Amino acid sequence: MKKIKSKIISSGRALPLDIVTNKEILKTINSSEEWIETKIGVRERRFANGKENASSLGIKAAKQCLEKANIEADSVEAIVVSVGCPDNFGASTGSLIKAALGIKSCSVHDITAGCSGFIFAMRIADSYIVSGMYKRVLVIGTEILSIALDKYDRSTYPYFGDGAGAVILEYTETSEGFQGFYIGSDGSGNDVITNLAGGVKNPISFDSIMRRDCCLKMNATAVWKFATKIFPLCVNRVLEESGYSLNDIDFVISHQSNERMIKHCMNALNLPLEKTAINIQRYGNTASASVPILFSELMDSNVFKKGDLVVWVAFGAGLSYGSALYKF
Missing domain, CATH: 3.40.47.10 (Thiolase/Chalcone synthase)
Structure with missing residues (x-):
């Protein structure tokens, strides 16, 4: 009997438009470009503007996945989203993304596990597929950390940025996959x-x-x-x-x-x-x-x-x- 696995059929990403350099970060913290680049490795990062949020970046990353895989959104049976700073505390980020993609019916939920969240989300999606519950799952990691940063705090402000990435997992009985x-x-x-x-x-x-x-x-x-x-x-x-x-x-x-x-x-x-x-x-x-x-x-x-x-x-x-x- 062949072993059921999940495999990645496409991937996508979305980054905010605004590029924030170390020089801009240094306007509010006591540090140097040399320290940030040497100790952290960051030269620039993306911060969301007023029109970008966790769901909008997640939607862009998801659409890339669908386009690359050349599949219809309605073929997605479940969406698992890792997010730390959601748009709101009502509808899940996954639900907002599902609606924007025009998916009529699929399971959606968010998880919060910090920077490890995407690995956790893929584990959940893999379990869905291996158990036979679903055959195609969209997994998204979308983060707007800039909204939670203290621009005067050297221990956080230079480190973080905003963005989203996604993959689509699909049922397989081949040797490839997770x-x-x-x-x-x-x-x-x-x-x-x-x-x-x-x-x-x-x-x-x-x-x-x-x-x-x-x-x-x-x-x-x-x-x-x-x-x-x-x-x-x-x-x-x-x-x-x-x-x-x-x-x-x-x-x-x-x-x-x-x-x-x-x-x-x-x-x-x-x-x-x-x-x-x-x-x-x-x-x-x-x-x-x-x-x-x-x-x-x-x-x-x-x-x-x-x-x-x-x-x-x-x-x-x-x-x-x-x-x-x-x-x-």
Whole structure:
């Protein structure tokens, strides 16, 4: 009996129009272009303007997927969206995207798992397909982090950017597709990347706004310590559980958190930098959108060939972490 898997049939991405350089960032923080480029690896990032939001970027990325796959929107049976800053707290971002795509009937829901969210979303979509529930699922990571940033905070403002990426997963009985996943979360690090107000526990108030408690807070040192341990662990675990080894890897698609961090982790795994790609210099850290944005760029550049074994890895707020193994 053939094993059912999910495979990617297309990918897409969308970036805001406004490009924000380090020179502009430095208008409100005490730092330097050299520090930002050396310590983080970012030269510029995209910030959404007043007309762009999580759903609008997600819609653009989704339409790209549909066009590349040459399929009708109505053939999509489910939509899973990873989003940290949704348009509102009523209708899900997935529901807004579904309506804009003109899909009459399909399952939609959002998930929140920080920068690891897209890996989690793909795991859910893969489970839908492998279980036989659906045969075609649209997965989107869309983030508008700029709205949550404190422009006076050096520990967050230079790091992040906005964007969206998407893939369409489809049923397959061939050898290609997802070979395995490894996901988890360490709740002891809930306060490492967070905001102090804006939820039900601490609603927005005049005082919280004045203290900038609604803005994203990040302990960069703690993130580094966590990520440099969990990145290699995630890569090794998904390989082991799928019956492969480091020697089998052709490429690593990493969350674009920090250029130095990615290079450090690749070195820790004894993998050459030629087996990964970095685009944080152009987009900053786009949270759960970073992995699908990078993947879409790589697909458009025809980087992968049949038989290639690729590891996806991400980590973020929660502290969450996840990896996926994919065979072309």
